[in-house]
Each structure stands twice: as structure tokens, then as C-alpha cells.
Amino acid sequence: MKKSFKFVLLVLLVSGLILAGCPSRKVVQPEVEQRPTVTPKETTQKAAEVKPEEKITEPRFAKIETKEEASKYTEERGLFEDIHFDFDKYDIRPDAKPILQNVASWLLKNTSAKILVEGHCDERGTNEYNLALGDRRAKAARDYLIALGIASNRIEMLSYGEEKPLCKESTEECWTKNRRGHFVILKEAGK
Amino acid sequence: MKKSKEPSAKSVGQKGKNKIIRSILLVLCSMLYALCIALCVEAKVYIDISSPAFKKLPIAIQEFSGPSGKEISNIIRDDLEFTGLFLYIDRNAYLENPSQPFNPKNWTPIGVEAIVKGSVQEGKELSVTVSLYEVFEGKEIFKKEYKAEKEFIRPLSHAIANDIYYTLTGETGIFRSRISFVAEDKDKIGIYIMDWDGNRITNMGLKGNIILPPRWSRDGTKLIYSAERNRQWGIYLLYFKNMSERKVFSAKGTNIVGDFLPEGNDITLSSSKDGTPDLYIMNLNNNQIIKLTSSYGIEVSPAVSPDGKYIAFVSDRGGSPQIYTMRRDGSDRRRITFEGSYNTSPSWSPKGDRIVFVGRRGTNQIFTVRPDGSGLTQLTTVRNNEEPSFSPDGMYITFSSDRNRIRGIYIMRANGESQKRITPKNLRASGPRWSPN
Numbered sequence: 001m002k003k004s005f006k007f008v009l010l011v012l013l014v015s016g017l018i019l020a021g022c023p024s025r026k027v028v029q030p031e032v033e034q035r036p037t038v039t040p041k042e043t044t045q046k047a048a049e050v051k052p053e054e055k056i057t058e059p060r061f062a063k064i065e066t067k068e069e070a071s072k073y074t075e076e077r078g079l080f081e082d083i084h085f086d087f088d089k090y091d092i093r094p095d096a097k098p099i100l101q102n103v104a105s106w107l108l109k110n111t112s113a114k115i116l117v118e119g120h121c122d123e124r125g126t127n128e129y130n131l132a133l134g135d136r137r138a139k140a141a142r143d144y145l146i147a148l149g150i151a152s153n154r155i156e157m158l159s160y161g162e163e164k165p166l167c168k169e170s171t172e173e174c175w176t177k178n179r180r181g182h183f184v185i186l187k188e189a190g191k
Numbered sequence: 192m193k194k195s196k197e198p199s200a201k202s203v204g205q206k207g208k209n210k211i212i213r214s215i216l217l218v219l220c221s222m223l224y225a226l227c228i229a230l231c232v233e234a235k236v237y238i239d240i241s242s243p244a245f246k247k248l249p250i251a252i253q254e255f256s257g258p259s260g261k262e263i264s265n266i267i268r269d270d271l272e273f274t275g276l277f278l279y280i281d282r283n284a285y286l287e288n289p290s291q292p293f294n295p296k297n298w299t300p301i302g303v304e305a306i307v308k309g310s311v312q313e314g315k316e317l318s319v320t321v322s323l324y325e326v327f328e329g330k331e332i333f334k335k336e337y338k339a340e341k342e343f344i345r346p347l348s349h350a351i352a353n354d355i356y357y358t359l360t361g362e363t364g365i366f367r368s369r370i371s372f373v374a375e376d377k378d379k380i381g382i383y384i385m386d387w388d389g390n391r392i393t394n395m396g397l398k399g400n401i402i403l404p405p406r407w408s409r410d411g412t413k414l415i416y417s418a419e420r421n422r423q424w425g426i427y428l429l430y431f432k433n434m435s436e437r438k439v440f441s442a443k444g445t446n447i448v449g450d451f452l453p454e455g456n457d458i459t460l461s462s463s464k465d466g467t468p469d470l471y472i473m474n475l476n477n478n479q480i481i482k483l484t485s486s487y488g489i490e491v492s493p494a495v496s497p498d499g500k501y502i503a504f505v506s507d508r509g510g511s512p513q514i515y516t517m518r519r520d521g522s523d524r525r526r527i528t529f530e531g532s533y534n535t536s537p538s539w540s541p542k543g544d545r546i547v548f549v550g551r552r553g554t555n556q557i558f559t560v561r562p563d564g565s566g567l568t569q570l571t572t573v574r575n576n577e578e579p580s581f582s583p584d585g586m587y588i589t590f591s592s593d594r595n596r597i598r599g600i601y602i603m604r605a606n607g608e609s610q611k612r613i614t615p616k617n618l619r620a621s622g623p624r625w626s627p628n
């Protein structure tokens with residue numbers, strides 16, 4: 001019994017040592033003495049026994065077309081001037097106030113009309129942040145119109161971020177023009 | 192006599208038992224030993240890329256024999272060279288003919304440590320046999336046969352490069368990964384997919400007035416993106432399996448998808464449906480939506496950490512757009528960028544140890560930072576560089592740049608080295624995202 005117990009201990013010890021001696025990652029390093037002793041013949045034969053095979057393939061995608069829904073409204077542009085914003089800002093500037101006043105007066109007269117306020121940015125920012133910024137610009141204009149007595153359900157908003165520049169050059173002049181709130185009159189289609 | 196015999200009989204029995212135990216143990220021991228050997232072999236690598244002091248591995252890639260042999264071996268060479276982990280030794284220097292058997296004596300004089308050899312047979316499909324030899328051990332360390340239809344010659348070559356890369360580094364290669372992006376397509380914006388090296392650009396057919404750059408699901412089977420259609424910002428899901436598109440979210444205001452969460456059925460998004468752009472998590476199965484932030488200002492671009500526990504995002508609550516992190520329930524907000532007045536577009540590294548983003552310093556440049564805000568590193572300097580995201584192994588970053596006038600897609604190593612354009616010069620392309628596999 002004692003003997004076999006010793007043997008078990010020995011086996012456990014040896015296997016433990018073997019396992020401990022097994023590194024999780026062994027970097028093969030060049031060993032100079034080894035080089036001349038290697039003969040190519042024995043080695044090439046050894047590895048050739050294993051010959052895994054793999055078939056490489058890929059799914060073929062069929063193209064799909066985007067479904068475009070027909071618009072409920074026709075758009076009328078150009079009746080109002082754009083309002084402009086400072087870089088990375090969404091507060092209404094003093095020079096925008098007369099324009100917004102104009103838009104409000106027109107809406108008070110044309111009671112069946114709806115208006116769309118588009119928020120735009122210059123190209124210098126990044127596109128997702130610019131979409132959020134354009135959203136805030138459109139909202140700033142909308143809030144101003146609501147304060148002037150226009151019902152909120154008559155004012156739609158849409159941010160285009162930097163995606164629809166009015167002016168396409170990379171100049172300060174273009175950027176100034178592109179940071180804008182744009183007004184579009186919406187009329188129900190078919191009327 | 193009887194009495195004395197009995198114990199001796201017992202001892203014989205004991206001896207027999209011991210023998211059995213011993214042989215069982217011997218077998219067990221040798222099995223353990225074999226297992227250990229197997230483990231050791233499995234874990235063996237030839238370049239330890241995790242070591243900061245690693246040395247480039249000098250590699251030779253013989254021109255493969257047979258039809259398309261040159262094309263295949265060149266693709267493998269380009270893949271391995273871009274990693275920056277290998278020192279490719281030019282074919283003119285080789286002393287050994289591609290047809291000669293491997294002999295380490297032919298390679299030690301020119302300093303090569305690993306050699307790739309291969310042959311191609313062309314029948315109905317391509318059949319490629321590839322061997323990888325290691326000079327110091329003087330033996331073949333990898334051999335495999337590949338089959339593919341001829342149109343898949345590039346994925347075939349990338350698969351070979353992946354296996355070679357894995358054998359030498361122990362890491363999974365990215366050579367079969369792809370990059371999604373958006374590009375101008377006859378006055379509209381279309382969604383495209385290409386190989387990571389810029390080859391095989393495929394137009395997915397989806398077009399729109401404005402489509403924002405898609406994001407991959409974590410299993411690589413879907414793309415999700417935001418698009419403006421009919422004056423509505425909606426979030427759409429594209430399933431590759433049957434190439435079908437589904438609108439998953441739409442509301443009044445600006446709705447922009449962030450990322451998939453690891454669970455696969457949840458996404459982060461930014462929506463101004465309650466007035467200002469705030470962040471939400473939405474379940475794609477039951478359309479349930481949870482609001483994470485409420486602020487007067489802008490909260491946008493919610494990027495999910497690889498473990499799904501944290502969200503990095505952009506907020507202007509401090510007066511300028513800056514990057515913050517929070518837990519996925521919206522708690523524990525922390526600002527992590529402090530330099531510059533415009534930091535946006537965060538995206539996580541696959542290990543979660545870095546966040547790559549765009550910082551405006553006169554022009555837009557790409558930076559990385561640790562999620563705790565330390566270790567800020569600038570990676571680009573020339574003109575505008577935007578929309579960065581990591582490769583699935585974290586070794587590379589793809590981004591868009593206008594440094595050659597027309598905006599295109601670029602890749603670079605995660606330390607900023609080897610920046611190169613991968614889309615054609617005349618294609619106005621942006622919003623690259625690396626596939627997860």
C-alpha cells in the first residue's frame with residue numbers, strides 16, 4: 001500500500017511538473033547550435049501526414065432596391081430668406097429675428113398652410129453631431145415661431161446636418177451660408 | 192503452513208492490484224504528458240506580437256506554381272506585409288527555386304525565418320496546397336489544401352494568409368474581414384461593402400437621399416443604419432441572409448442609430464422625439480425603448496463597449512461637444528476628453544481598452560484615449576480625418592479622409608503607421624465600419 005501511495009505521489013508530482021513546465025505561450029527563438037544538425041528530408045515527410053482541407057466560399061448577395069413612399073405634401077421653396085447661425089451654435093441671432101417675424105406673419109395670414117423648418121450645418125464638424133446640431137437649430141427656429149403665436153402642429157422640423165450644403169466650397173463664405181435654417185411651405189398633395 | 196500461505200496469497204493479490212493501479216497510473220501519466228505536449232505545440236508562436244520588443248519576422252513567400260499562382264501568393268504577401276509584423280524578403284534574393292524541396296540551408300544565408308510555398312491546380316475550381324516552413328526548426332509547421340471557385344480567388348488567398356498569420360502569431364487574422372461604407376451613387380447615397388484591402392467593392396443597391404454610415408451587428412449578419420426618407424429620419428435593418436430591409440424605428444425628429452449591444456437584439460440610438468437629442472436603448476424584438484439621458488442640449492453617437500456595460504457618447508452639456516462615458520443604464524456619467532473644444536464620433540477598441548474619436552484642432556483629426564480619459568494619442572495630422580473604427584483584432588483603424596481632395600476610405604495601424612487609401616480616387620466615399628468577423 002505504502003509503495004503504491006508513493007508511486008501515486010510520484011506520478012502526480014511528475015505530471016504536475018510537466019504541466020507547470022508547459023508554457024502558455026512559447027516563442028520559438030533561433031538557436032544557433034541547432035541549425036546545422038537539421039536535415040530537410042526527415043522533416044518534410046513527417047508533417048505531410050496531416051492534410052486538412054477547407055472549401056472557401058461566400059454568399060452571393062442579391063441587390064435590393066429601396067422602397068420610396070410617395071410624399072403627402074408638395075413643397076414650395078424660396079418664399080422666405082434663410083436664417084443663419086454661428087459655428088457650433090444653435091441660438092437665434094438678432095439678424096434672424098426679422099425673418100422669423102416675417103414667417104410668423106405669413107403663417108398667421110395663411111391659416112391652412114404648414115411650414116417645414118430645415119436645420120443645416122457647415123461641413124467642418126462630424127456628420128452625426130451635425131445632424132443633432134441641425135436638429136437643435138430647427139428647434140430653435142420652431143420655438144421662436146411658437147412664441148410668436150404659431151400652433152406647434154403647423155411647424156414641421158427636419159435636420160439635414162451637413163448633408164445638403166447650399167455652397168460646396170471649403171471657404172469661410174460658404175460655411176457661413178451653409179449654417180442655416182431654411183423654410184419650406186408644405187401643401188397637401190392634390191390640393 | 193496454511194497460515195503462512197494465506198498472507199502470501201494475499202500479498203500476491205495485493206501485488207496484482209498494485210500492478211493494475213500502476214499500469215492505470217502509467218497510462219494516465221502518459222495521457223497527461225501527451226496532453227501537455229499537445230498544449231505546448233498548440234501554444235507555440237513564432238512572433239509574440241503582444242511583446243513590446245517583438246522583432247519583425249523575416250518571411251519569404253515563393254511564387255506559387257500553377258495558374259493564378261502569382262496572384263494568390265501576391266495577395267498573401269500584401270496581407271502579411273500590411274500588418275507590419277513581417278519583414279518580407281524579396282523573391283530576387285531567394286537561393287531556392289520554388290520547385291526545389293525546402294532546405295533550411297538555402298534560407299539561413301539570406302536571413303529568412305519562415306517560408307511559404309504553394310501550388311495551384313485548376314479544374315472546375317481552384318485547388319491550392321500551401322506549406323509553411325520554419326528555418327530554425329528546419330521543418331514544415333503547417334500544410335493545408337484549399338478549394339474555391341475561381342471568382343473567390345481573393346477570399347481564398349485571404350484564408351491562406353489568415354492560417355499563416357495564426358500559425359506564426361497565435362492570433363486570428365483579419366484578412367477575410369470587410370468594410371461597409373456609404374458613397375455617392377448618381378446624386379444619391381448608396382451602401383457599399385468591400386474587402387478590408389479595398390478590393391471587390393459591392394454596391395448593395397440601397398439608395399437614398401441621405402443614408403448615414405451603417406453599423407454591423409456583432410455576428411456580422413446584419414447592418415443597421417439611419418436614413419432620411421420623406422422628411423423622416425428612420426432606423427433601418429438590413430438582413431444579409433435574405434437581403435431584406437426592415438424599418439425598426441421612426442419618430443418625429445432626428446433619429447440616429449448608435450450601435451448593437453452584445454445581446455444582438457438591443458440597439459442604442461439618439462432621438463430628438465422628446466424635444467432634444469437624447470440617448471435610448473431599444474429592443475428590436477418588442478420595440479421597447481428605454482430613455483438613458485435627459486438634457487437640454489445635444490446627446491448623440493452612443494457607442495457600446497465590447498462587454499456591453501458602458502456607452503461612450505457625445506454631449507454638449509459642458510458648452511462644447513465632448514466625449515463622455517456612462518453605464519448602460521445611464522448612470523455614472525464621466526467626461527473623458529478635455530483637450531480641444533470639439534470631440535466627437537467615439538468608437539471602442541475590441542478589447543475595450545481604448546476609444547478612438549475625432550478631435551477638431553483646426554481640422555478634424557483622429558485620436559485615441561483610454562476609457563478613463565488618460566493616454567490621449569493623436570494618430571493623423573493631414574487635412575480632415577473622420578469616422579474612425581477599429582478592426583476586429585484591434586490592430587488597425589479605418590477612417591475617412593479628404594487629404595487627396597475627394598473624400599475616401601483609409602486604413603492604418605492602430606498606432607497611426609502605414610496610412611493608405613483603399614477606395615478609388617474618384618469615388619466619393621465615407622463612413623467606413625469594419626466587420627466584426
